[in-house]
Amino acid sequence: MIAVISAGGKGTRLSAIAPNIPKPMVPIAGTPILVHQVESLKRSGVKEFVFLVGHLGHVIREYFGDGSSFGVSIRYIQEDQPLGSGGSLYFLREGIKEDFLFVFGDLMFDVDFIRMMQFHKEHGAAITLFAHPNSHPFDSDLILQRNGQVHGIDSKNNVRDYFYENLVNAGIYVLSPRLFKDYFLEPAKTDFEKDVLAKEIERGDVYAYHSTEYVKDAGTPDRYESVGRDLLSGVIAGRSLAKKQKAVFLDRDGTINTYKGFLTDIDQLELIPRVAKGLKDINESGYLAIIVSNQPVIARGELTVPELDEIHRKLQTLLGKEGAYYDDLFYCPHHPDKGFEGEVRELKIDCACRKPGIGLILEAAEKYNIDLCQSIMVGDGTMDIQTGVNAGMKTVLVKTGLKGEDGKYDAQPDFVIDSLADIQEVLSKL
Numbered sequence: 001m002i003a004v005i006s007a008g009g010k011g012t013r014l015s016a017i018a019p020n021i022p023k024p025m026v027p028i029a030g031t032p033i034l035v036h037q038v039e040s041l042k043r044s045g046v047k048e049f050v051f052l053v054g055h056l057g058h059v060i061r062e063y064f065g066d067g068s069s070f071g072v073s074i075r076y077i078q079e080d081q082p083l084g085s086g087g088s089l090y091f092l093r094e095g096i097k098e099d100f101l102f103v104f105g106d107l108m109f110d111v112d113f114i115r116m117m118q119f120h121k122e123h124g125a126a127i128t129l130f131a132h133p134n135s136h137p138f139d140s141d142l143i144l145q146r147n148g149q150v151h152g153i154d155s156k157n158n159v160r161d162y163f164y165e166n167l168v169n170a171g172i173y174v175l176s177p178r179l180f181k182d183y184f185l186e187p188a189k190t191d192f193e194k195d196v197l198a199k200e201i202e203r204g205d206v207y208a209y210h211s212t213e214y215v216k217d218a219g220t221p222d223r224y225e226s227v228g229r230d231l232l233s234g235v236i237a238g239r240s241l242a243k244k245q246k247a248v249f250l251d252r253d254g255t256i257n258t259y260k261g262f263l264t265d266i267d268q269l270e271l272i273p274r275v276a277k278g279l280k281d282i283n284e285s286g287y288l289a290i291i292v293s294n295q296p297v298i299a300r301g302e303l304t305v306p307e308l309d310e311i312h313r314k315l316q317t318l319l320g321k322e323g324a325y326y327d328d329l330f331y332c333p334h335h336p337d338k339g340f341e342g343e344v345r346e347l348k349i350d351c352a353c354r355k356p357g358i359g360l361i362l363e364a365a366e367k368y369n370i371d372l373c374q375s376i377m378v379g380d381g382t383m384d385i386q387t388g389v390n391a392g393m394k395t396v397l398v399k400t401g402l403k404g405e406d407g408k409y410d411a412q413p414d415f416v417i418d419s420l421a422d423i424q425e426v427l428s429k430l
């Protein structure tokens with residue numbers, strides 16, 4: 001694999017911390033961001049690098065040379081005139097004939113790029129972008145997508161009077177060399193997002209690779225501090241999907257949102273007070289937050305999949321306003337009992353994913369390389385506790401919603417807390 005790193009940024013906003021060095025050379029825990037990037041990319045098998053450098057580019061050249069001391073090969077493209085975020089890709093027109101990674105040099109990450117490249121190849125897109133939820137979707141540009149295909153980017157400057165998915169473009173791409181047919185035809189100023197990405201989105205040729213891995217820019221003093229802490233605590237490396245992950249599996253109704261029986265009316269969705277704080281604690285802990293939910297209302301024909309998707313966008317919007325998110329959500333649309341009016345016949349089956357079955361958990365474990373022995377299941381019903389036991393996880397009962405008083409299963413929880421808001425009590429004991 002080849003990685004092209006846009007390393008021309010000046011780092012103006014960090015000039016107090018690191019004067020007169022390009023942004024990618026700003027040290028995090030004593031080592032330049034660019035070194036952290038090269039090391040992560042190398043772990044995914046990237047040996048060939050192109051650094052796009054500008055003003056102060058000599059600092060980078062002197063540090064890395066030809067890359068041999070890092071066990072890789074590096075060549076440089078020197079931008080004498082600023083060409084925007086994409087203009088210097090012109091100089092790669094002749095040199096690159098395969099799909100390649102395009103990465104912005106101010107990002108701290110540890111990503112399994114083999115997985116991302118595999119996703120890209122499966123979809124055959126012109127551009128695959130790395131997408132993830134963040135803790136401030138309300139002031140971020142958001143990706144609008146359906147089944148991975150991106151159909152728009154909603155600028156943070158727009159007024160948002162709709163429920164949105166918490167999905168943000170991280171600044172890491174896989175690009176197909178076929179882009180050179182239509183773009184980068186001359187060495188001219190090019191804004192990658194506006195002049196290339198937006199046009200390819202219109203053509204339907206952009207896919208979003210949804211990952212839980214750590215990617216954050218270190219471009220402001222605040223973020224610089226938090227990224228440094230995350231590096232030292234091991235959160236950045238720990239989140240790489242090349243490594244086994246640990247997760248908090250969460251029930252939805254009665255655990256996150258107020259229990260109202262089977263929810264079919266979006267207006268009835270409201271967060272249980274303070275649960276966003278609990279999710280935030282999970283988000284900052286190194287555990288993934290994954291919702292697993294039975295939705296037999298789909299099989300019974302009481303709710304359509306687009307309506308359920310909209311309910312989940314509302315859930316993400318409400319959580320996002322409080323700085324919290326979940327990493328993914330899996331649901332079972334099935335129901336075993338046939339013979340009702342309006343039902344969806346093909347979903348009326350005895351499936352393996354309906355809790356207390358563990359099909360949803362196994363699906364998540366496969367997708368995100370999760371070690372169930374290090375994971376926990378949290379819910380308000382005895383069925384959730386039984387699900388956790390069936391999957392070999394530690395279990396946590398929350399005294400919201402059903403409060404564990406439904407009497408359906410005998411499984412006993414390992415921990416009992418008043419509310420998901422108090423999950424930190426459990427996480428600190430694991």
Ligand SMILES: [Zn+2]
Nearest residue numbers: 332334351353
């Ligand atoms: Zn199912």
